[in-house]
Amino acid sequence: MEAWIIYEQEDAEKNKAYIDWCITEADSLQVELKLVYVHQVCFGIKNHQLFIEWNHSNSLPDFVIMRTINDLLSRQFEFMGVPVYNAASVASVANDKAKTHQLLAQHNIPMVDTLFLNRSSLIEHEFHEFPFVIKEVAGRGGKQVHKIESNQEVKDIIPQLNGEQFIVQSLAKSGKDVRVFVIGKQIIAAILRESNQDFRANHSLGGTARPYLLNQLEKNTVDKIVELFPFGMVGIDFIFDEDNRPLFNEIEDVVGSRTLSKHTDINIVRLYLEFIVSNLK
CATH class of the missing domain: 3.30.470.20 (ATP-grasp fold, B domain)
Incomplete structure (x- = not known):
């Protein structure tokens, strides 16, 4: 059995020990697990058919472990009969905080009160209860989460925000x-x-x-x-x-x-x- 573990190259370099661990464990289960960088994968439509190529080969693995956020690529594999872990249906919801809470x-499921706002709504909204947190919907690792104490802080933080969609939540x-x-x-x-x-x-x-x-x-x-x-x-x-x-x-x-x-x-x-x-x- 052959499988691919897919990473952005920069993330793979940071997670080399984890990748080596995965390859070792896979080998013990008679699975040949290959590290594949996203930029090495070419995919799309050719001659009216979906295709995926890696290193100029169109041979596909038995399954994929997707260790990056790429919903389009995940769906391409699934449409071509290759199981992806996690599935595209999981990734598309889990990687959007608004969709997950919705x-x-x-x-x-119990959760704190949550507002769904885009950038323009965030700029115009007048908040009355503090503190609260602003989270970019695609943020990870707590790095796109901001504690807000006043409406002035909202205005100050907006230029630092990268995304266009946010959730605003009361502080737990x-x-x-x-x-x-x-x-x-x-x-x-x-x-x-x-x-x-x-x-x-x-x-x-x-x-x-x-x-x-x-x-x-x-x-x-x-x-x-x-x-x-x-x-x-x-x-x-x-x-x-x-x-x-x-x-x-x-x-x-x-x-x-x-x-x-x-x-x-x-x-x-x-x-x-x-x-x-x-x-x-």
């Missing part, structure tokens, strides 16, 4: 969240992330992390979300209200596993590849 709200309990790692329909583990220095608890932004045992309410909430998607592997993030009840925050499509690997003995890559191989049989 979908989950229909299924009564600061500096604490939980990431739940999910493969398929199964909860694998949860990691509590905390920060005393920032309202964001992201480990990459200096927060601490430790294993976390989900209570029954939290498990039930995750299970409700899991039933809505054909997940491969994702991280589902929750923040907390003042009574420590979970509030949905986001789904991480291209989820990293540094904190999980650092604080547990769980071989998440092995579990993921075993799930994929079993799913394809």
